[in-house]
Amino acid sequence: MTYEIICAGFGGQGVMLIGQLLAYGGMLEGKEVTWFPSYGPEMRGGTANCSVVVSDQPVGSPVVAEPDGLIALNGPSLMRFMGSVKPGGVIVYNASLINEVPEDRPEVRLFGIAANELAEKLGNDKVGNMIALGAFLGLSKVVGLASIEAALKEVLPERRHHLIPLNISALHKGWALVEG
Amino acid sequence: MTYEIICAGFGGQGVMLIGQLLAYGGMLEGKEVTWFPSYGPEMRGGTANCSVVVSDQPVGSPVVAEPDGLIALNGPSLMRFMGSVKPGGVIVYNASLINEVPEDRPEVRLFGIAANELAEKLGNDKVGNMIALGAFLGLSKVVGLASIEAALKEVLPERRHHLIPLNISALHKGWALVEG
Amino acid sequence: MKKIFAYPRALTQKRTHYCPGCTHGIIHRLVAEAIDDLDIQERTIGIAPVGCAVLAYDYFDLDFQEAAHGRAPAVATGIKRVHPEAIVFSYQGDGDLASIGMAEIIHAAARGEKITVIFVNNTVYGMTGGQMAPTTLPGQKTTTSPYGRDTATVGYPIRVCELLATLDGPAYLARVSVHDPAHIVRAGKAIRQAFAMQMAGKGFSLVEVLSSCPTNWGMTPVQALSWIKEKMIPYYPLGVFRAPEEVTGDDV
Amino acid sequence: MKKIFAYPRALTQKRTHYCPGCTHGIIHRLVAEAIDDLDIQERTIGIAPVGCAVLAYDYFDLDFQEAAHGRAPAVATGIKRVHPEAIVFSYQGDGDLASIGMAEIIHAAARGEKITVIFVNNTVYGMTGGQMAPTTLPGQKTTTSPYGRDTATVGYPIRVCELLATLDGPAYLARVSVHDPAHIVRAGKAIRQAFAMQMAGKGFSLVEVLSSCPTNWGMTPVQALSWIKEKMIPYYPLGVFRAPEEVTGDDV
Amino acid sequence: MAKITIDEERCKGCELCISVCPKKILGLAERINSQGYHFVETKGEGCIGCAFCARICPDVVIEVYK
Amino acid sequence: MAKITIDEERCKGCELCISVCPKKILGLAERINSQGYHFVETKGEGCIGCAFCARICPDVVIEVYK
Amino acid sequence: MERVMMKGNEALAEGAIRAGCRFFFGYPITPQNEIPEYMARRLPEVGGVFLQAESEVSAINMVYGAGGAGARVLTSSSGPGISLKLEGISYIAGAQVPCVIVNVARGGPGLGGLTPSQADYFQATKGGGHGDYRLLVYAPGNAQEMVDLMGLAFDKAEEYRNPVMILTDAIMGQMMEPVVLPPLRTVTAEQPWATTGKQGRKKPNLINSLGIVGEELERINIELQAKYDRMAAAEARYEADGTAEADLIVVAYGTSSRVARSAIARLRQEGKKVGLFRPVTLWPFPQAVLASLAADGKRFLVVEMSAGQLVEDVILAVNDRAKVSFFGKLNGTVPTVREVYDRIRSLLPEGGEG
Amino acid sequence: MERVMMKGNEALAEGAIRAGCRFFFGYPITPQNEIPEYMARRLPEVGGVFLQAESEVSAINMVYGAGGAGARVLTSSSGPGISLKLEGISYIAGAQVPCVIVNVARGGPGLGGLTPSQADYFQATKGGGHGDYRLLVYAPGNAQEMVDLMGLAFDKAEEYRNPVMILTDAIMGQMMEPVVLPPLRTVTAEQPWATTGKQGRKKPNLINSLGIVGEELERINIELQAKYDRMAAAEARYEADGTAEADLIVVAYGTSSRVARSAIARLRQEGKKVGLFRPVTLWPFPQAVLASLAADGKRFLVVEMSAGQLVEDVILAVNDRAKVSFFGKLNGTVPTVREVYDRIRSLLPEGGEG
Ligand SMILES: Cc1ncc(C[n+]2csc(CCOP(=O)(O)OP(=O)(O)O)c2C)c(N)n1
Ligand SMILES: Cc1ncc(C[n+]2csc(CCOP(=O)(O)OP(=O)(O)O)c2C)c(N)n1
Ligand code: SF4
Ligand code: SF4
Ligand code: SF4
Numbered sequence A, B: 001m002t003y004e005i006i007c008a009g010f011g012g013q014g015v016m017l018i019g020q021l022l023a024y025g026g027m028l029e030g031k032e033v034t035w036f037p038s039y040g041p042e043m044r045g046g047t048a049n050c051s052v053v054v055s056d057q058p059v060g061s062p063v064v065a066e067p068d069g070l071i072a073l074n075g076p077s078l079m080r081f082m083g084s085v086k087p088g089g090v091i092v093y094n095a096s097l098i099n100e101v102p103e104d105r106p107e108v109r110l111f112g113i114a115a116n117e118l119a120e121k122l123g124n125d126k127v128g129n130m131i132a133l134g135a136f137l138g139l140s141k142v143v144g145l146a147s148i149e150a151a152l153k154e155v156l157p158e159r160r161h162h163l164i165p166l167n168i169s170a171l172h173k174g175w176a177l178v179e180g
Numbered sequence C, D: 001m002k003k004i005f006a007y008p009r010a011l012t013q014k015r016t017h018y019c020p021g022c023t024h025g026i027i028h029r030l031v032a033e034a035i036d037d038l039d040i041q042e043r044t045i046g047i048a049p050v051g052c053a054v055l056a057y058d059y060f061d062l063d064f065q066e067a068a069h070g071r072a073p074a075v076a077t078g079i080k081r082v083h084p085e086a087i088v089f090s091y092q093g094d095g096d097l098a099s100i101g102m103a104e105i106i107h108a109a110a111r112g113e114k115i116t117v118i119f120v121n122n123t124v125y126g127m128t129g130g131q132m133a134p135t136t137l138p139g140q141k142t143t144t145s146p147y148g149r150d151t152a153t154v155g156y157p158i159r160v161c162e163l164l165a166t167l168d169g170p171a172y173l174a175r176v177s178v179h180d181p182a183h184i185v186r187a188g189k190a191i192r193q194a195f196a197m198q199m200a201g202k203g204f205s206l207v208e209v210l211s212s213c214p215t216n217w218g219m220t221p222v223q224a225l226s227w228i229k230e231k232m233i234p235y236y237p238l239g240v241f242r243a244p245e246e247v248t249g250d251d252v
Numbered sequence E, F: 001m002a003k004i005t006i007d008e009e010r011c012k013g014c015e016l017c018i019s020v021c022p023k024k025i026l027g028l029a030e031r032i033n034s035q036g037y038h039f040v041e042t043k044g045e046g047c048i049g050c051a052f053c054a055r056i057c058p059d060v061v062i063e064v065y066k
Numbered sequence G, H: 001m002e003r004v005m006m007k008g009n010e011a012l013a014e015g016a017i018r019a020g021c022r023f024f025f026g027y028p029i030t031p032q033n034e035i036p037e038y039m040a041r042r043l044p045e046v047g048g049v050f051l052q053a054e055s056e057v058s059a060i061n062m063v064y065g066a067g068g069a070g071a072r073v074l075t076s077s078s079g080p081g082i083s084l085k086l087e088g089i090s091y092i093a094g095a096q097v098p099c100v101i102v103n104v105a106r107g108g109p110g111l112g113g114l115t116p117s118q119a120d121y122f123q124a125t126k127g128g129g130h131g132d133y134r135l136l137v138y139a140p141g142n143a144q145e146m147v148d149l150m151g152l153a154f155d156k157a158e159e160y161r162n163p164v165m166i167l168t169d170a171i172m173g174q175m176m177e178p179v180v181l182p183p184l185r186t187v188t189a190e191q192p193w194a195t196t197g198k199q200g201r202k203k204p205n206l207i208n209s210l211g212i213v214g215e216e217l218e219r220i221n222i223e224l225q226a227k228y229d230r231m232a233a234a235e236a237r238y239e240a241d242g243t244a245e246a247d248l249i250v251v252a253y254g255t256s257s258r259v260a261r262s263a264i265a266r267l268r269q270e271g272k273k274v275g276l277f278r279p280v281t282l283w284p285f286p287q288a289v290l291a292s293l294a295a296d297g298k299r300f301l302v303v304e305m306s307a308g309q310l311v312e313d314v315i316l317a318v319n320d321r322a323k324v325s326f327f328g329k330l331n332g333t334v335p336t337v338r339e340v341y342d343r344i345r346s347l348l349p350e351g352g353e354g
């Protein structure tokens, strides 16, 4: 089984981080994984995305063109990538910034979460990405929550480790949204 | 007919100049000609040589390996090149600096002239090269004396044109040696 | 009401790719204002560097050439020699000008090449993600001096104006800053002066502008301006380092 | 009788390819004498330039690397970083050091790289046949300034010691000449001083030596020495441009 | 009497203008523009047309009238 | 009493030593060496061992004894 | 063995350190900045030296100095920077100085872009600097090979006293993958030929590439060519995946080989016989193997992110004994799995051209 | 018409001036110094500008500036200097700036020597700088062609907005031969695309090679490749001397072709049927003609002063339809007429290999 994901959003929304967590988590589960970033020409801001592949076999192309899953944290990203999601795939998008879904994709599971507002409720407006990731995991089950929690320790630099509990709550919050 | 010549000596003895005169003179006679210089690693001094080809046809290689004619103004040059002169060829060497001819080449015409002493007699110790050239022309007849005289105007920079008469006498002096 | 502060004509309407609060944008505007002021838009040719300002040609409404990293002074020389009547300027970062392009800037200056150089000193390689530059301050942390610039092993920052001032070729050399409105006004005057110098055929002119890189300094834009004032200016004193007599008294 | 002037140990017996009367030979000997004197032959590594001194490695009985044109300071840096205990020096001409190699010399100096540079300023590109150098004097004729160096179009000669003296990295910078025996003695002291500075781990040291190129100047060797004295020294004043306190009083 | 105009879409919310306004009448909006930035808006009256804000704005967002 | 030795084969006849000898006792030989140069020889007595000649010789031709 | 996630660039850097490399001289350029940045942090920890040079030109000459002094030394860059290093690389090759040079290739020509490219293949394998010289060129296919080939690169550089290049691209350098790291090696800088100061040796050591007299230069070149012949005979490496039974063999390296692998996986699921031939050394090019596959009647599709460079070596190897098709993406874009899949299909018996 | 004796280097310089070139930026290096020295004297006489740059890197970037500003501009160098120019050449090609670059090749690699070489063939025709770019490469066979191809080079550079290289060698540059000079042309620097200051134009002119977004760079490359295809179709030039009736055809250019010509002359005197195929453009390589000669059953001997570079293009052209032998002299030495003669003889029917 090979599962391919795109995480996309404005620079600064933390899409690279959630992609890395997916990949790291996958690796911790003994999978073959790749993570690949892509930036716009802006120095900061603008949009950015990353491709993640989680597979049972050695990964071929790390660049995902037709994802099984998409996490889109802003409007332009949803616009750009939603059409390429495979039938049967999962899309989680940030309803805080996206009022209207640009396209009709009945054959994919589409899930909007108000990441910004939810994050603020958790007391830190930076963890919207983690909430979205939690929701995505809940829907796709591509990697287990525990593996992502373990991955946090590896991916976050030491000086951010105090934020791990917060991030874990955000993950769970997101997961709960789709479970609930 | 293709006639190939090497002129060789210490840097500063004027071997490049007589080579150029041969080529220029040949051109003035409507021939195809090439002139090609070769220097040692020394910045000044050391030995230097040039290859001249005078021909009825477009010239192939400008690098002469088996010359028809050799003008050798010092010992190392005679040593280095005399063996490669074709049978029937002509060698003019500077007897002022070469006491002993290093090799026996009965099948070539070998002619030694005391270029340095003769030049001093003409009042300018720099024209030994022209005397040697004159002698060589007298023996080889590859280019006419008049053409060389005409070439002097083209080859010498304007500021040296006052030396042309002196050079012409030196040429004639050399020619006379072999005629005489 | 009269418009007393307007969008300069020599800028296009394009939005820049610079980070929020990056003072490259201010410097662009000052250059454009000088060009407007001197009414030379139609005969000015810019050279974009390789650095954050690599897309400068998108923002200026001027003929432009994009130079290889560090080589803008050479490119400017080629252009100026072909069109001596044109006004030719390069816009370069500190990595571009003072590291890889050191030979080019010194020789353009020594030649007294009649070009204008806008030199943006932000103490780092902005575009490539904040590596150490020749102008990085002692002790300053960058991605390639992660333990802080250690002068014992990697040496000392280079003061470009002071260096060029030892040459006979430059006509005008000044260091300015854009950390507050008053200094921005002075910076604008210096830039105008540098162009005027070229128009008068006086020789090489360069304005070094102390500029911020909030992203790679890891500061907010506002903090970054204080850092210019508090850390950079003491190391890179502002002033005019070379000027023909008539402008020495300038307040820049 | 005692031998009071002997062939230096650090030179090989090989005859040089230099033109008659070229002072490169004198400078070689001074370097060798300094090495003998300081007893560092076994741990000295030289870098030969591309220039007339390209074959320097044939003349010094030392480990050597041949650098690409202008890059000797970078090569020296690479070596010194690997063998910090070795004494590393480059020997460079004015084309090599002040033209193509300008960025390398400035940055090695700014880094305070613990190397010694022997900089032979003869105002021309000797090896390639006498082209203009960055140090060619105003009005001086060379094969690429056939009408005389025109400062209005090709700019002004660069004074390397003065330029480097604006940097914080150098520990010792001196300009000397070899146009007569007295100056040769002083030049020898400066060279020795530069090596001593490296041995003491003080930082970058450079000695600029005003040198002759009779061949490309179109003079006899003796005339060429007068030309150094009469034309070069006024433009390139001799002296020490940087020294730690203890040697400032040196008579060099 | 003076006033400023703000080109909201150009603004990157860097707050430099806010920091220099002597009248402290500038602030960030709640909303974001299409680039994702909270842009600047005037939060009060009393602009004196000093143009400090415009001069320091790296994105030429502000024009000033007097 | 002083004297110099000359390594004739190394000499390039540049005349620098001749120009600096305070006693004017150096001059070029009639003969040339194998490189083609008229080499230096002592033409007279009275060497004071000042080593000027040796110091200025670019080809390390001369050694001095005193 | 523990797997850690690393960017390709970091894997190269850590791979070098594990292989005993203690000196890095380089200059920033995207998309390889993680290498110098990693080295800046890491080398001081192992007693090594990281120095940011003032330019690529200077960096490669520092490498020449350090390599000539006997050290294991690395530099890395991308397109424009590698071009600037070519004079130095030619010197290093000529003087037979061991070192490793990484090119994390990006789109060109000129300033180009930051996207991956394979258009520096000729530069690495044939052209590049002046004169007849060769680099041993490795093209890793994944992060693990970034580590492993880096170790090999240092060993081979020293064995042959030859510069070794690792040619990879922006995707390979930026992507993260799990790797298993080998133990840390420490090696000394003591090579008998290196400049160290004479230290009692009779004859000084000399590092140079000058042959001012014609025959001297010919001797240098004869020595070099003899070495290159030895390398060509011994050092070719490749991965052949299902080539024996294949009808069609895709030839690709680096990122293209990964895209091709995905496309091939799909085709195999459909029962198609498609193989992958991945040269691991670009020079020496594993041409004998390809020639014999050609003799077996295979046909070939070369996939590369360039206007056609690797394909020339494939044609030279195959030399009209087999049909060679070409699918190139121009600089700045990566072929998609679907594009490669479609192209392969069109070449297979039931497909269009068949 | 008046013949004057000129060194090849001087013929190139005067040829450029006659073709309207008024700008020269260069840096001294043997064996091409006669070019800048000639230009330094001559350009001021015709109102042009000679400027000695501080380095080859700077020189090529001045050329980029001047060419981008619309002028006919020349630079020249040799091995090490050309290597240093490669980044700039890649920029010039990417930005489509016309200019002419001369390489008077000398022995390499590294510092090498001052003797002639043909080991920069790959660098000129394939590798060199980063990215997929091509130079139009002329290889003059005599001093007259130095003049004539220089004129053509400027015209083609402008026609295609592409850098053109003249690849010659130390012998060709240093030798003197008679030439007939064409009249002096004067051309203006006004090109509609050039940077001149906007001068009332609505859209500013921009000279660049940046495509920071992937598709932009692909567009640039598609445009470049389309142009190269046009050049490949239209610009191949060669000299074929007695190839139709030949049993064996020697393929050679520059100095090698001259040595070969002497050898062939000798063989023809002996009644042997030997032809000479001399590519005048090294890129585009005149491969169609060679392919058809191969189809006619000819065999080939490639003679070059390198370890084997031109020979790859010959093999690619001939593609196993004919036997290709190779005679290469390594850097620093020139084959003698006798060596080439012997080699050809050994390949002819009565000879050894048959
Ligand atoms: C030859 C070459 N080397 C390196 C680079 C990579 N590079 C791009 S921008 C840059 C540095 C920019 O720093 P600076 O000049 O200070 O400008 P800033 O971004 O800070 O404004 C570098 C090293 C390149 N493009 N080309
Ligand atoms: C990259 C490169 N450019 C140019 C040259 C040619 N070149 C050899 S020596 C030299 C100049 C030497 O002049 P200088 O450094 O002043 O030394 P000098 O010969 O005067 O002692 C040049 C330009 C070269 N070998 N390599
Ligand atoms: S990286 Fe720094 S210099 Fe570049 S745009 Fe951002 S803030 Fe400005
Ligand atoms: S050319 Fe000049 S510098 Fe070179 S050896 Fe001769 S005199 Fe000395
Ligand atoms: S013009 Fe002055 S007072 Fe008005 S908003 Fe701007 S900074 Fe504030």
Ligand code: SF4
Pocket: C021, E010, E011, E012, E013, E014, E015, E016, E017, E018, E039, E040, E056, E057, E058, E059, E060, E061, E062
């Ligand atoms: S300074 Fe400009 S960009 Fe920054 S917040 Fe103010 S208006 Fe917006």
Ligand code: SF4
Pocket: F004, F020, F021, F022, F023, F024, F025, F026, F046, F047, F048, F049, F050, F051, F052, F053, F054, F064
């Ligand atoms: S030592 Fe002095 S006196 Fe004696 S020969 Fe030499 S210069 Fe003359």
Ligand code: SF4
Pocket: D021, F010, F011, F012, F013, F014, F015, F016, F017, F018, F039, F040, F056, F057, F058, F059, F060, F061, F062
């Ligand atoms: S200085 Fe030396 S080389 Fe010159 S003439 Fe005197 S001994 Fe001979």
Ligand SMILES: [Mg+2]
Pocket: C093, C094, C095, C120, C121, C122, C123, C124, C125, C126, C133
């Ligand atoms: Mg910067």
Ligand SMILES: [Mg+2]
Pocket: D093, D094, D095, D120, D121, D122, D123, D124, D125, D126, D133
């Ligand atoms: Mg010099």
